[in-house]
Amino acid sequence: MTAELVLQSLLLGVLQGGVYALVACGLTLIYGVMRVINFAHAEFLTLGMYLAIAAWTAGGVSPYVAALFVFAVVGLLGAAAQWLVIRPALRHPQINQMLITIGLSTMMIGLMQLVWGPNNQVLNLPWSSATFELGAVRLTYVRTIAFAVAVLIAGAFWVFLKYTRLGMAMRAASQNPAAARLMGISVQRVNLVTFGVGTGLAALAGTLIAPAFFANPTFGTDYFILAAFVIVVLGTMGNFVGALIGGLLIGIAEGVGGLVFGPALRQLVSLLVFVVVLLFLPRGLFGGKVT
Amino acid sequence: MTRRPFLADWLNWQAVVAFGFVVVTGLAGGFAGSDYFLQIMVLAVIYAAMGTAWSIAGGLSGLLLLGYISFFGIGAYVDGLLFTKYGVNPWLCLVIGAAVAAALAWLIALVTLRFGLSEDYFAMFTVALSQVLKYILLNWEFAGRATGVYLTVVKDDFATLSFVDRKPYLFIALALLALVILVNYAIQRSRFGYYLAAVRENENAAEALGIDASRAKTGAMVVSGALAGMIGAFYCQFATFIDPKQVFSLATNFEMLLGPVLGGRLSIVGPVFGAAFLKPLQDLLRGWLGGEADALYLVIYGAVLMVGILLLPKGFAAYVEAWHGRRYGNP
Numbered sequence: 298m299t300a301e302l303v304l305q306s307l308l309l310g311v312l313q314g315g316v317y318a319l320v321a322c323g324l325t326l327i328y329g330v331m332r333v334i335n336f337a338h339a340e341f342l343t344l345g346m347y348l349a350i351a352a353w354t355a356g357g358v359s360p361y362v363a364a365l366f367v368f369a370v371v372g373l374l375g376a377a378a379q380w381l382v383i384r385p386a387l388r389h390p391q392i393n394q395m396l397i398t399i400g401l402s403t404m405m406i407g408l409m410q411l412v413w414g415p416n417n418q419v420l421n422l423p424w425s426s427a428t429f430e431l432g433a434v435r436l437t438y439v440r441t442i443a444f445a446v447a448v449l450i451a452g453a454f455w456v457f458l459k460y461t462r463l464g465m466a467m468r469a470a471s472q473n474p475a476a477a478r479l480m481g482i483s484v485q486r487v488n489l490v491t492f493g494v495g496t497g498l499a500a501l502a503g504t505l506i507a508p509a510f511f512a513n514p515t516f517g518t519d520y521f522i523l524a525a526f527v528i529v530v531l532g533t534m535g536n537f538v539g540a541l542i543g544g545l546l547i548g549i550a551e552g553v554g555g556l557v558f559g560p561a562l563r564q565l566v567s568l569l570v571f572v573v574v575l576l577f578l579p580r581g582l583f584g585g586k587v588t
Numbered sequence: 589m590t591r592r593p594f595l596a597d598w599l600n601w602q603a604v605v606a607f608g609f610v611v612v613t614g615l616a617g618g619f620a621g622s623d624y625f626l627q628i629m630v631l632a633v634i635y636a637a638m639g640t641a642w643s644i645a646g647g648l649s650g651l652l653l654l655g656y657i658s659f660f661g662i663g664a665y666v667d668g669l670l671f672t673k674y675g676v677n678p679w680l681c682l683v684i685g686a687a688v689a690a691a692l693a694w695l696i697a698l699v700t701l702r703f704g705l706s707e708d709y710f711a712m713f714t715v716a717l718s719q720v721l722k723y724i725l726l727n728w729e730f731a732g733r734a735t736g737v738y739l740t741v742v743k744d745d746f747a748t749l750s751f752v753d754r755k756p757y758l759f760i761a762l763a764l765l766a767l768v769i770l771v772n773y774a775i776q777r778s779r780f781g782y783y784l785a786a787v788r789e790n791e792n793a794a795e796a797l798g799i800d801a802s803r804a805k806t807g808a809m810v811v812s813g814a815l816a817g818m819i820g821a822f823y824c825q826f827a828t829f830i831d832p833k834q835v836f837s838l839a840t841n842f843e844m845l846l847g848p849v850l851g852g853r854l855s856i857v858g859p860v861f862g863a864a865f866l867k868p869l870q871d872l873l874r875g876w877l878g879g880e881a882d883a884l885y886l887v888i889y890g891a892v893l894m895v896g897i898l899l900l901p902k903g904f905a906a907y908v909e910a911w912h913g914r915r916y917g918n919p
Contacts, residue, residue, distance in 0.1 A: 334708060382894050389901040391652055391707060396849055399842050400893030407886025415883075514883075523719060526712050534708060561727055568720045575713055576699060 301433040306556040307549060308434050314548020315444035319451050319502040320521055321528040321540040323495030329471035329535030330491040333383060333394050337402035338525060339517025341371055341496040344405065345503025346512040347413050350420045353507075360420060361442070364504040368497040375496025376489050383492065384485070402518070410514040417511035425508045443505035450501065451541055454494075458537060467491055471535060523564060524551070527571045533581030543582065596916040598909055602856040603773045609860055610762050610769070617758040626754040632867040633761040634823055639847035639859030640768045641815035644775060645693075646845070647853030649808035650788035652707040655714030657841035658721055659689040659813040663820025664835045665725065668737035671748075671824075673730075678749035682821045689817020690810045697806040715838070722836035736831025739824070749825045757826045764822055765860070768815050772856050775811070784808055843870070850896050852905025862904070 324338045345367050352363040378401060386394050428435050458464035469477040470487040478484050503517075510516065528547050532539025547567050554566030574581065595601045613633065620626055638660065646653040663685035670676035670684065696717065700710050725731050741750040751757060775781045783804040786794035791801050824830050834840075844863075851862025870889065877885040900906075 328708070332708070334712065382898065385898055386901070389897075390853075391711070392646065392654070392845070392849060392853070393897050393901055395652075395654060395711065396842065396845065397894050397897050400890045400897070402890070403839075403886050403893065404890025407883045407888075407890060410883035411887065523716065526716065530709060530712060534706075562723065565720065565723045565727075568716050568723065571713070571716045572699075572720070575709065579709070 302556065303553070304432075305434050306552040308431070308436060308552075309440070310549040310552020311545060312436070312440045312444040312548070313552065314545035315447040315451075316502050316506055316544075317521075317524055317528055317548050318541045318544025319447040319505075320499050321525045321532070321544050322451055322454065322537055323498040324525050325529045325532065325535055325540040326467070326471075326491055326537060327495040328529065329537070330467060331383070331387065331488050332391075333387070333398065334526075335492075335495070336395060336398040336522070337378075337405060338496065338499055339522035340402050340405040340409070341375060341499040341517075342503040342521055343409060343512065343514065343517040344371055344374075345500030346420075346507045346510070346516065347409060347418070347503075348500070349504035349507040350418050350512055353420050353422075359422070360504045360507050361446070364446075364501055367504045368501045371500035372493040372497030376493030378496075379489055379492035384488065387488075406514045406518070413512075413514070415514060417513050419511055420507045422508045437509065439506075439508040443502075443509065446505055447502060450498070454498070455537060455541075463487075463490065524567050527567045527574075530571060531574050531578075531581055533583040536581065536583045539581060539583040593916070598912055599773065599776055599856075601912055603769065606769045606856050606860045607766065609864065610766050613864075614759060614762050617755060617762075620755075623754050626758055628868050628871045630754065630758050630761050630826060631871065632864050633758065633765050634819060634826075635844055635847055635867045636860045636863035637761070637765040637768045637819050638816060638844045639851070639863045640765070640772055640856065641812050641819065642845060643848045643853050643855075643859050644772055644815075645805075645808040645812035647848060647855075647859075648772075648775065648781065648784045648788065649805050650784075651805055651808065652711035653714055653809070653812065654711035654845070655716070655718040655838075655841060656812075656816060656844060657836055657838070658714070658718040659693060659816035660820035660823065660844075661718070661721060661725075661832070661835035662689050662692055663817030663822075664824040664830045665731060665737070665820075666817070667821035667824040668739065668830050669731060672737055672739060677747070678821070678825050679747075682749075682818050685821030686814040686818040689820070690814035692817075693809040693813025694806060696813075697802075697809040701802045701805055715841075718836050718838065718841065722832045725832040725836070732831075734831060734833070736829065736834070737824070739828040741828055749822075750828075760822065761826070764819055768819075769856060769860065771811065771815065776856075780804070780807060843867075846893065848903070850900055850903060852903025852909075855903065855905035855909065857908060858903045858905035 320338070320342055324335060327333060327335050348367045348370065349360040349363050352358040353360060382397055382401060386397050422439065425439060426437060428437050458468055466477065466482045466487050467490070469480065469482055470484050474484050524547055528540055528543040531546065532543030547570065550570055551563050551566050555563035558566065595604065613629065617626065617629055620629065642653065642656050645651050646656070666685040666688050667678060667681040670681050671678050696714065700713055726734055731737065739750065741752060744751045744753055744756070783799050786797065786799055787801045787804050795801050820835065847862030847866055848859035850866065852858025873888065874885055
């Protein structure tokens with residue numbers, strides 16, 4: 298194992314981690330505000346990939362241009378889903394809410410298969426496989442751009458949460474829904490926006506990685522959802538910054554783990570991180586000490 | 589004071605109706621001709637048993653045991669490996685499968701309950717663990733990796749729990765279901781059952797009364813896990829073929845929880861009839877619309893799942909219980 302190889306896996310892990318972070322921050326935000334674990338989250342990423350592919354094959358629209366449009370469309374769809382099936386279940390037992398999001402996930406997979414078929418689809422940009430060298434390491438442009446944009450958007454979103462009125466309302470609703478309601482915040486509207494934005498961000502991540510992967514109906518479930526859950530737990534459920542840092546950490550852990558244990562056991566690495574976190578840091582990195 | 593009729597008690601009534609279901613299904617199976625329907629019936633009974641066993645931990649103790657299939661899969665693999673590699677008698681494998689699954693359940697409880705972790709963490713941990721087990725088995729040479737384990741059945745032999753005929757499997761599955769119903773009933777009747785109810789309704793108040801909440805939950809986990817391990821071992825004998833993607837499938841996992849959630853997690857009739865109704869419906873729908881991965885099937889199944897859970901948040905059994913209360917004039 299050469300030093301270059303280690304560095305290569307490390308950097309690829311970081312690049313993947315940036316995308317993970319963008320997916321996980323929506324998931325953690327939805328959990329923080331609604332206390333709902335969205336098992337359909339990865340399906341919104343897959344939907345974003347498909348829409349990017351459709352925009353490219355139908356109109357030659359670059360995924361980076363389509364991204365904004367995809368964010369808006371999927372965000373609206375996510376908000377609609379929240380209104381129709383999540384909102385009525387918010388007072389029901391948690392197991393019901395979880396099974397409802399699982400039903401949503403199943404239905405979305407079915408719908409995507411109905412529209413785009415079960416086989417792999419690719420978005421072949423002319424420079425999809427173009428690479429550049431960074432020292433001894435070779436990276437593709439698409440993965441690098443995906444990372445850079447993901448980090449940029451996650452950062453912008455953090456600023457939004459921190460300084461805008463809506464962002465503050467979201468944080469208030471996540472800290473104490475009852476108090477937020479007393480302060481005149483419409484928690485129902487905040488829920489709606491949060492679910493829309495969270496799923497929209499997942500779709501945005503999907504458009505960014507579309508040129509680098511194959512899309513099929515279960516892509517998100519197969520490659521993203523478990524990692525996203527691990528990240529959310531690692532970064533403390535509901536903690537936005539935690540999800541960003543957790544995303545990078547899991548990306549690196551999977552990159553290096555894949556090198557050490559072989560690609561077949563790559564996903565096992567993040568699952569083992571999950572178990573270890575639970576054993577030694579049961580509330581995640583930012584949850585404080587357990588008394 | 590006059591003695592109230594036996595059936596006026598909701599729990600007794602449920603036990604009688606559930607055992608009635610076992611007997612009627614057995615009689616129906618005795619006359620059923622085609623292997624196709626027997627297959628559907630056995631699977632429905634397995635799901636009913638899994639749902640009823642799950643509701644001990646997932647219902648009575650109030651734990652968010654979302655990843656339940658781990659115990660089933662472990663049981664299946666214990667049977668498959670011990671039987672094919674070491675020739676251990678499958679009846680004994682049912683017991684060993686239960687013991688191994690119980691040990692796993694105890695370990696999970698030990699790890700997750702010691703800090704009084706939030707229920708969401710517990711739910712996600714159990715789901716993740718089922719996938720850890722899947723990946724381990726997918727990469728374990730001895731267990732046949734992705735190809736899994738095959739049992740060869742050449743003749744009907746009660747001693748090794750292998751039959752060419754499908755009928756005996758139905759009777760054994762029903763016996764397992766009867767066992768699970770009995771365990772669930774006995775727990776709800778016992779002091780342990782009252783502990784679970786107290787912990788479920790108000791953990792702090794229960795602890796203030798001197799109930800060890802962690803111990804009660806651990807007990808529920810171990811019982812639920814052991815029963816699932818036993819059912820998993822039986823499933824391996826019935827299916828004669830298991831692989832990691834099948835016996836640790838998350839889709840199957842959630843299908844198994846659907847019966848108790850739509851039927852009623854705190855009841856006995858809920859999980860039994862939930863699965864007895866939903867599983868055949870699902871199999872027939874799947875057979876009608878096409879294969880496992882058929883898009884239209886997934887759309888309809890997902891939609892029915894969401895609408896059903898929204899319409900029956902407490903499960904169907906809540907309505908039956910209300911009817912039962914009116915019928916016998918219970919307060």
